[in-house]
Amino acid sequence: MTTHRPLDPALLRGMTMPRISRRAALRGAGVLGASAFLAACGVEGSDKKEAPQAAGFWESQTKAGVLDFASWPLYMDQEKVGGKVVYPSLQEFTKETGIKVNYKEVINENAAFLGKITPSLKAGQPTGWDLMVITNGVELDRLIRQKFLIELDQSKLPNFQKNADPSIKNPSYDPGNKYTIAWQSGLTALAYNPKLTKRPITSFNDLFDPAFKGKITMFGDATDFPTLTMIGIGIDPETSTVEDWKRTAEKMKELRPQIRSFIDNAGEADVLSSGNAWISMAYSGDIFILNNSGSPDIKFVIPKEGAALWTDNMMIPKGAKHPLDAITYMDYVYRPDVAAKLTQYISYITPVPAAKEQLQADAAKAKGEDKDTLDGLISSPLVFPSQSDLAKAKRYRTLTVAEEQVWNRIFQPIVQS
Amino acid sequence: MSAGGRRERLAPYLIGLPGGLWLAIFFVVPILVMLSLSLQSGNAEEGFRFTWQWSNYADAWEFYSTQFIRSILYALIVTTLCLVLAYPMAYWIAFYGGARKSTYLFLILLPFFVSFVIRTASWKFILNDQGILLGPLKDLGLLPDDFHVLATSTAVIGGLTYNYLPFMVLPLYVALERIDPSLVEAAHDLFATRSAAFRKVVFPLSLPGVFAGVLITFVPVASDFVNSGILGGTHTTMIGNVIQTVYLVNNDYPLASAMSFLLMAALLIGIFAYARALGTEQVMEVSQA
Numbered sequence: 001m002t003t004h005r006p007l008d009p010a011l012l013r014g015m016t017m018p019r020i021s022r023r024a025a026l027r028g029a030g031v032l033g034a035s036a037f038l039a040a041c042g043v044e045g046s047d048k049k050e051a052p053q054a055a056g057f058w059e060s061q062t063k064a065g066v067l068d069f070a071s072w073p074l075y076m077d078q079e080k081v082g083g084k085v086v087y088p089s090l091q092e093f094t095k096e097t098g099i100k101v102n103y104k105e106v107i108n109e110n111a112a113f114l115g116k117i118t119p120s121l122k123a124g125q126p127t128g129w130d131l132m133v134i135t136n137g138v139e140l141d142r143l144i145r146q147k148f149l150i151e152l153d154q155s156k157l158p159n160f161q162k163n164a165d166p167s168i169k170n171p172s173y174d175p176g177n178k179y180t181i182a183w184q185s186g187l188t189a190l191a192y193n194p195k196l197t198k199r200p201i202t203s204f205n206d207l208f209d210p211a212f213k214g215k216i217t218m219f220g221d222a223t224d225f226p227t228l229t230m231i232g233i234g235i236d237p238e239t240s241t242v243e244d245w246k247r248t249a250e251k252m253k254e255l256r257p258q259i260r261s262f263i264d265n266a267g268e269a270d271v272l273s274s275g276n277a278w279i280s281m282a283y284s285g286d287i288f289i290l291n292n293s294g295s296p297d298i299k300f301v302i303p304k305e306g307a308a309l310w311t312d313n314m315m316i317p318k319g320a321k322h323p324l325d326a327i328t329y330m331d332y333v334y335r336p337d338v339a340a341k342l343t344q345y346i347s348y349i350t351p352v353p354a355a356k357e358q359l360q361a362d363a364a365k366a367k368g369e370d371k372d373t374l375d376g377l378i379s380s381p382l383v384f385p386s387q388s389d390l391a392k393a394k395r396y397r398t399l400t401v402a403e404e405q406v407w408n409r410i411f412q413p414i415v416q417s
Numbered sequence: 418m419s420a421g422g423r424r425e426r427l428a429p430y431l432i433g434l435p436g437g438l439w440l441a442i443f444f445v446v447p448i449l450v451m452l453s454l455s456l457q458s459g460n461a462e463e464g465f466r467f468t469w470q471w472s473n474y475a476d477a478w479e480f481y482s483t484q485f486i487r488s489i490l491y492a493l494i495v496t497t498l499c500l501v502l503a504y505p506m507a508y509w510i511a512f513y514g515g516a517r518k519s520t521y522l523f524l525i526l527l528p529f530f531v532s533f534v535i536r537t538a539s540w541k542f543i544l545n546d547q548g549i550l551l552g553p554l555k556d557l558g559l560l561p562d563d564f565h566v567l568a569t570s571t572a573v574i575g576g577l578t579y580n581y582l583p584f585m586v587l588p589l590y591v592a593l594e595r596i597d598p599s600l601v602e603a604a605h606d607l608f609a610t611r612s613a614a615f616r617k618v619v620f621p622l623s624l625p626g627v628f629a630g631v632l633i634t635f636v637p638v639a640s641d642f643v644n645s646g647i648l649g650g651t652h653t654t655m656i657g658n659v660i661q662t663v664y665l666v667n668n669d670y671p672l673a674s675a676m677s678f679l680l681m682a683a684l685l686i687g688i689f690a691y692a693r694a695l696g697t698e699q700v701m702e703v704s705q706a
Contacts, residue, residue, distance in 0.1 A: 142462065214563070222667070261568045261650040276546050276565075401462045408667040413480040416654045416662060 159334035189307035191282035204232030220262030455674035507589035568650025592626025
């Protein structure tokens, strides 16, 4: 960035929304009530096989003109008009389609939000939402396994088919985009302060430099650190085996003496800007924000071994009252002009590559500070990673429920040592 | 037998009934459920089944023995520190507090009016690497630049000692306060020196307080998870933190239950050994006096 504007509230998103909320914390806690414990000595599972979706489901749907949309704080362009928060791109959507969007920032944690709606899903009742944004990971795997989502009608997603980045299509956690399409993505890799490290960090192995002893922080959940380490030693997490996990665990133990502490999933901004850590695991969007809010020196780096890519996904929960309105919106955000507008605000990785051209066109027309802002956004590898960077991005492992237990028993003792 | 006689005989049981029921429902039943859980296998989605899965205990020890041992060690250090700090405090209030005894006690309890988490987090604020305490000391060159207190055992033990000190002071105070000052005078009359009077009269009489204080400090400290979570680093995790994560985050109920039972067993064995060593007879005798 050429200029440093005061912290745009729009950019606060990553700061105010600890990433721990998105993946790790309190998975499914509270789903199992006390009564379940007592059930005949064994504990009843939350697993219940749902009937398959009726054929002709989509044909029988009609436009309702309303859409109840659950998402995360500051994950949608917004403005204050007369003290009231409005969402310009949603207003635009309403103007074009006649669908009024009831947009609520009610998701702070995947697990906590799903904990609230799971009883309704299990009972086959409407959850009150037509559209929700959930991160790929254990929670999403569970939703899909338990058939709590409505299968998408691909013929109603022409913009998605045409404009979506091939790399986010057909993800391993949802083959064929049967239930979900991407909302935004981000990278998990390393960030460092070159003034303190006094040399560029380019490889995962740089973390073992004795000069950095006690100056490194890692995310303390049992997913991120193992995943990055796995990539660091050349294992693709997505296809990794239990043997690979054990090797990874050994490597993590080897690295442990170098680590000062395990941090919360948004804690990297704090430890890096205060200098408590020289190098930290970090999320791309958080560092983009940090660079624009007083710490321009901090560098986000994708080690040559690779980085981990996560995606937040849009999906329609079972029992949704207005599914046609929901899928209309899902496709709408895949229009380059809409995607550009969202990216400008959200500053994570858009699933629509053509949004970049749109922003470039906007930048060509803009002047002064606006132009600088747009140029900074377009040239930022954090928002628009290069193809070579993306080629190095690996996906998180999709775990079955049995694998999850094995995984946790291997990695939990390391991040809680 | 008259009706009155029966009522009289039943009365103690009836008085004990509410408490007994309370314990039965909210302690005994959950404990049995947890015991059963610790021997089950399965997962949160498909359910857990009772399979005499003793390997949960072996796993718990294999994966987390370091954290078990560390917790016990921390608890021993913290209890000792609390005792050393609290005894003179309680002694002074009991014997020299005069009319303001209750004011002093209130002052000791005052921190309890602030949330546990906030009190501990404020330690973090004070002890930050560049915070209000270490920052100036480093600027003056009194401390090396990479010196830090947070993320070390010292920080966790300090936080624990601070948080649990009142638990030690109160029982000590109660025991010391009950000692009749004329006993000390009598000791002096019998030519005991001040230290002999303390060693032979005051301290033995305060042992029930020491016993109670050690008990109600040691046990919660060993299973604490707040201090290590907030003040700790990579090598300070206590077993309470692990149980919390394994239970609430990973939903591995059997492993978490097995860990809880291991901890409970270790604590019970330790406490019985301690009671033996201190001489339960003497403790009971004095507390009945």
